[in-house]
Amino acid sequence: MMKKLSxxxxxxxxxxxxxxxxxxxxxxxxxxxxxxxxxxKYLTYGFVAVGLVMLWGWGGVLSLGQGVFxxxxxxxxAMFLKLEASSPENTAIQSxxxxxxxxxxxxxxxxxxxxxxxxxxxxxxxxxxxxxxxLAFIIGFAMxxxxxxxxxxxxxxxAVALILTVxxxxxxxxxxxxxxxxxxxxxxxxxxxxxxAKLVLYFVNAVLLLGVIALCRWVQVSKLGTLLLAxxxxxxxxxxxxxxxxxxxxxxxxxxxxxxxxxxxxxxxQVGFMSPSFVGIVPxxxxxxxxxxxxxxxxxGAVYGALLVNFGKTYFSESFPDLWLFLMAAxxxxxxxxxxxxxxxxxxxxxVPRLRGKARERxxxxxxxxxxxxxxxxxxxxxDLPKGISSQSA
Amino acid sequence: MEYSLSDMYNIALMQGFAGLxxxxxxxxxxxxxxxxxxxxxxxNMAHGEFMTIGAYTIYLFSTLTESFAPGLMNAYxxxxxxxxxxIAFAVGWLVEWGLIRHLYARPLDTLLATWGLSLxxxxxxxxxxxxxxxxxxxxxxxxxxWMPTEGVDIPxxxxxxxxxxxxxxxxxxxxxxxxxxxxxxxxxVSNRTMANATGINTKKTDRVTFAIGCGIAGVAGxxxxxxxxxxxxxxxxxxxxxxxxxxxxxxxxxxGTVVSAFGIAQTQSITEFFLSGSMAKVLTLLTIxxxxxxxxxxxxxxxxxx
Numbered sequence: 287m288m289k290k291l292s293x294x295x296x297x298x299x300x301x302x303x304x305x306x307x308x309x310x311x312x313x314x315x316x317x318x319x320x321x322x323x324x325x326x327k328y329l330t331y332g333f334v335a336v337g338l339v340m341l342w343g344w345g346g347v348l349s350l351g352q353g354v355f356x357x358x359x360x361x362x363x364a365m366f367l368k369l370e371a372s373s374p375e376n377t378a379i380q381s382x383x384x385x386x387x388x389x390x391x392x393x394x395x396x397x398x399x400x401x402x403x404x405x406x407x408x409x410x411x412x413x414x415x416x417x418x419x420x421l422a423f424i425i426g427f428a429m430x431x432x433x434x435x436x437x438x439x440x441x442x443x444x445a446v447a448l449i450l451t452v453x454x455x456x457x458x459x460x461x462x463x464x465x466x467x468x469x470x471x472x473x474x475x476x477x478x479x480x481x482x483a484k485l486v487l488y489f490v491n492a493v494l495l496l497g498v499i500a501l502c503r504w505v506q507v508s509k510l511g512t513l514l515l516a517x518x519x520x521x522x523x524x525x526x527x528x529x530x531x532x533x534x535x536x537x538x539x540x541x542x543x544x545x546x547x548x549x550x551x552x553x554x555x556q557v558g559f560m561s562p563s564f565v566g567i568v569p570x571x572x573x574x575x576x577x578x579x580x581x582x583x584x585x586x587g588a589v590y591g592a593l594l595v596n597f598g599k600t601y602f603s604e605s606f607p608d609l610w611l612f613l614m615a616a617x618x619x620x621x622x623x624x625x626x627x628x629x630x631x632x633x634x635x636x637x638v639p640r641l642r643g644k645a646r647e648r649x650x651x652x653x654x655x656x657x658x659x660x661x662x663x664x665x666x667x668x669x670d671l672p673k674g675i676s677s678q679s680a
Numbered sequence: 681m682e683y684s685l686s687d688m689y690n691i692a693l694m695q696g697f698a699g700l701x702x703x704x705x706x707x708x709x710x711x712x713x714x715x716x717x718x719x720x721x722x723x724n725m726a727h728g729e730f731m732t733i734g735a736y737t738i739y740l741f742s743t744l745t746e747s748f749a750p751g752l753m754n755a756y757x758x759x760x761x762x763x764x765x766x767i768a769f770a771v772g773w774l775v776e777w778g779l780i781r782h783l784y785a786r787p788l789d790t791l792l793a794t795w796g797l798s799l800x801x802x803x804x805x806x807x808x809x810x811x812x813x814x815x816x817x818x819x820x821x822x823x824x825x826w827m828p829t830e831g832v833d834i835p836x837x838x839x840x841x842x843x844x845x846x847x848x849x850x851x852x853x854x855x856x857x858x859x860x861x862x863x864x865x866x867x868x869v870s871n872r873t874m875a876n877a878t879g880i881n882t883k884k885t886d887r888v889t890f891a892i893g894c895g896i897a898g899v900a901g902x903x904x905x906x907x908x909x910x911x912x913x914x915x916x917x918x919x920x921x922x923x924x925x926x927x928x929x930x931x932x933x934x935x936g937t938v939v940s941a942f943g944i945a946q947t948q949s950i951t952e953f954f955l956s957g958s959m960a961k962v963l964t965l966l967t968i969x970x971x972x973x974x975x976x977x978x979x980x981x982x983x984x985x986x
Contacts, residue, residue, distance in 0.1 A: 350791075425973075429973060429976070432976050433976075434973075434976035436787065436788065437721075437723055437791075438927060438976060440788065441920075441927050442927075442969060442973075444923070445965055445968065445969050446969065448965060449962055449966060452962050453958075453962050455958065456958030456959055456961075456962065567916075571792075571795055574792065575792065578792060608803065608806075611800065611802060612800055612803050614799050615796040615797065615799040615800030616800070618792055618795055618796020618799065619779065619793045619796040619797060621792075622792045622796070623782060623783070623793060626786075626789065
């Protein structure tokens, strides 16, 4: 137990504490309500990025459809909120009161049966996580059992993202179409649009995110995490050792889907709407870049990646709209070519050794610090391992 | 509304042709990718932007011809298509040199890097040609339609794209299976180290192959200007379709690409007749994804030991 705890800390515990301090103390003190809400929105992308660290960095499987799970979680939440916002009193001017306004506009006269259960919050909360995970299980089971991976998996997840967007946009009467589900007001009578509510939601979001990171870190230091890494690097050897490799992949895919869905639900709560523009291919790939910029091996780094890219996006697209896409392009190309492990990789490679060197100069008698993690850290043999990926950063 | 028997026949004929021209479009989109992704294994997310290069080339030629040599309006189109190929070829050559060759060992990273590339290219298009969609002025012989009998109406631009597709596909098949270049490509693809050992310059082969794939994308984009307009983000509309065509057919098989383009196009246009456009698309995509889950290597898997 103690050993596990020390592993946990040496493998990123301090950066976890720093992150907690930054999002729980520094941001709320330094930013006004509007900016803080914006950060909260970025942090919901942090969920997806953390899921991608598990799936892509540790599991070695790249999904280009995480927006699907983010969106499904967000839509499940939005459906509950929308039903609450369209009580018969609120919608008295409609030709059919009691159903969401977009259904009324699309000549629907009664609530579709699959909307009914979303009248209940417990159902909606379970659906937020259960529906995306179920979809992930079906896709994952079908694909990984047949040993489809890598590129093919990426393309299929992309197709799923396309299907869902076309479906949402096409079925306007049931989904709100391009506009999505808008005008969400209260949650069990609690007005989510007020500044006070936004502050509460920000903290709920931040704590949930930290909890998710802790959960993922726990998976990483467990035997399962070691197996995931081993599987990523030498899948066949793990299979020949008697492990069911495909089920590990299914597990990690479902985990990432569930985490992304929580992010989506929190997004809906904080932003007040959900639309297909957060589901499709482009947002899904952007989510991958959050993880890539932060560092695909680092849970904490992924959150910084999401924050940094989104801050950059907001800032540059306000000030230099033309430059933004070039900058984003440079970021994609530069990070993948020069820093495959993202910011966390840069930190590990250039900053940490220097800090250690300084510390050693001051106290020449102390022995060199122990290796930073208990996981096997052999140097990547050239060729079969993705360049520069080590199991060091976390 | 009542349809007479001959009406039904005519509708079926025109619907069939609509499916055929969709087939031509899908196949043209997929061909370049079948070389780059199918043969080389490089995931080029900027493929759509190479098509857009071709489309803008046609637009550029049409505007230039219109203002400087209006008399040549009937002749500029074929010349522009050739230029579309070579411009996309040149850009592809540069991209391989600057980007792709460093990432051959990391296919998933090519995906990210080329996605970045596609964003950059979109912004270049937007800065150069403006955010609005543009269409070239087409020569007269491409306009109108052909009416073999009363009630049947077959658009000439559709036939043109179909003919061009057959020409390009035939060319690629011949080049890949009957030429020295094709032999070198196939050798490099199936065993890079061994190909290198036998004296094939695999680096050069890779570069030329990638550039040819991009050039074909340029021709595809050029052909699409006869059907629709071009905007900075047109390319991103095609990319998933193109990848699905190639994957569905079985990545390493060119014939598979042809068959899958045909199958997808016919499914799409038949379901479109009964359902709304978006639901037809959903149904087609769902079918493809389901079949891909059952047959992950695509319809025609290459029998290679890995």
